Amino acid sequence: MFFPRNVSRIAIIAWICFFSMFVIAEEKAALDLDERRAFGYLEQICKLGPRPSASEGMTKQQDLIVEHFTKLGAKVSFQEFDTPHPKKGTPVRMRNVIVSWHPQAKERVLLCCHYDTRPFPDQDPYRPKGTFLGANDGASGVALFMELAHSLPHLKPTFGVDFVLFDGEEFIFQRDGGKYFLGSEYFAKQYRERPPAHRYVCGVLVDMIGDKTLTIRQEPNSVKHAPGVVRSVFETARSLGIKEFIARPMDREINDDHIPLNEIAKIPTADLIDFDYPPWHTTKDKPSECSGASLVKVGRVLLTWLQNVPAEVGR
Ligand code: ZN
Numbered sequence: 001m002f003f004p005r006n007v008s009r010i011a012i013i014a015w016i017c018f019f020s021m022f023v024i025a026e027e028k029a030a031l032d033l034d035e036r037r038a039f040g041y042l043e044q045i046c047k048l049g050p051r052p053s054a055s056e057g058m059t060k061q062q063d064l065i066v067e068h069f070t071k072l073g074a075k076v077s078f079q080e081f082d083t084p085h086p087k088k089g090t091p092v093r094m095r096n097v098i099v100s101w102h103p104q105a106k107e108r109v110l111l112c113c114h115y116d117t118r119p120f121p122d123q124d125p126y127r128p129k130g131t132f133l134g135a136n137d138g139a140s141g142v143a144l145f146m147e148l149a150h151s152l153p154h155l156k157p158t159f160g161v162d163f164v165l166f167d168g169e170e171f172i173f174q175r176d177g178g179k180y181f182l183g184s185e186y187f188a189k190q191y192r193e194r195p196p197a198h199r200y201v202c203g204v205l206v207d208m209i210g211d212k213t214l215t216i217r218q219e220p221n222s223v224k225h226a227p228g229v230v231r232s233v234f235e236t237a238r239s240l241g242i243k244e245f246i247a248r249p250m251d252r253e254i255n256d257d258h259i260p261l262n263e264i265a266k267i268p269t270a271d272l273i274d275f276d277y278p279p280w281h282t283t284k285d286k287p288s289e290c291s292g293a294s295l296v297k298v299g300r301v302l303l304t305w306l307q308n309v310p311a312e313v314g315r
Helices: 005-031 034-046 058-070 135-148 184-193 220-225 227-240 259-261 293-304
Strands: 075-084 090-102 105-113 160-166 200-205 215-217 247-248 269-273
Touching: 005 220, 005 293, 034 058, 034 105, 034 135, 034 293, 058 075, 058 090, 075 160, 075 184, 090 184, 105 135, 105 184, 135 160, 135 200, 135 269, 135 293, 184 259, 184 269, 200 293, 215 220, 220 259, 220 269, 227 247, 227 269, 227 293, 259 269
Parallel strands: 105 160, 105 200, 200 269, 215 247
Antiparallel strands: 075 090, 090 160
16 A cells, blocks of 8 residues: 555644644534523423422423433433421422533532422512513523533533532522521531532522623622632633623622522532512513523523633632
8 A cells, every 4th residue: 555645644634633633523513502592491491480499390491301311311310308387387209400511520510400499479569469471480400501501512611510400499488587508408408418429619590690781790609608619600701702691799688599509518608690680579570571691691601611610719
């Protein structure tokens, strides 16, 4: 067999070009989020109806989630526990969902949201016992993760990534009082008392990030517990020119699923939340109040951040 020297050189150059094109295409695919598809997921979840813990809508949502993430290559598992029903006292089965990417990695980053919806829209001035769909307060986080799932297999994150979908964030039947954060508290206690083989370096919680007029400021409890996470996420948003992230503090502290993660599990976790949302806990929290563009903006920040998580955020 004989090749002229210049032919083999041309072949090598062509191969390098082809390979770099392939790498560039892979990287582009990783960051290519689709607004319409993301919004479609939000609509699809809302079409299941209300999704409070242990409801029929919640079961349908669990089926949808398992199928979606498994098909895209993730390892999906449930963390289950019972809690007494706040009104009847009978046991209610709660299920946190853990969606693992690169499951072999022993150091991991937690991206989380709640996926249950409040049983009633009790802030609604006219129909406080009406139907609560929770398009922003419930479906937005799940839809964002469903969209991110297309990118995760192509991504080369600094650490392994788990999406954790908490149940029982607001299994609340009365307007004032009741126990919030059942799923995240259970998850945090299990992590502390029965440590898994992996360690969570840090976490980001998303809640109500689908608002069509999105503004995300720095949440004070997150700044206190997870300053490195807050700083690096907002710096990522600035570098991408995503103006919906404003690197200034919110005017109030938010109690959310990140509190048990920080205080019990000691996983430094920041909450990304847009609490300026008039349809909050009303029958108006519907897909028409949300946008795929908002979901994708948060998604681009998170995907870029996942590829550059600074090691010191977990210390
Ligand atoms: Zn809520």
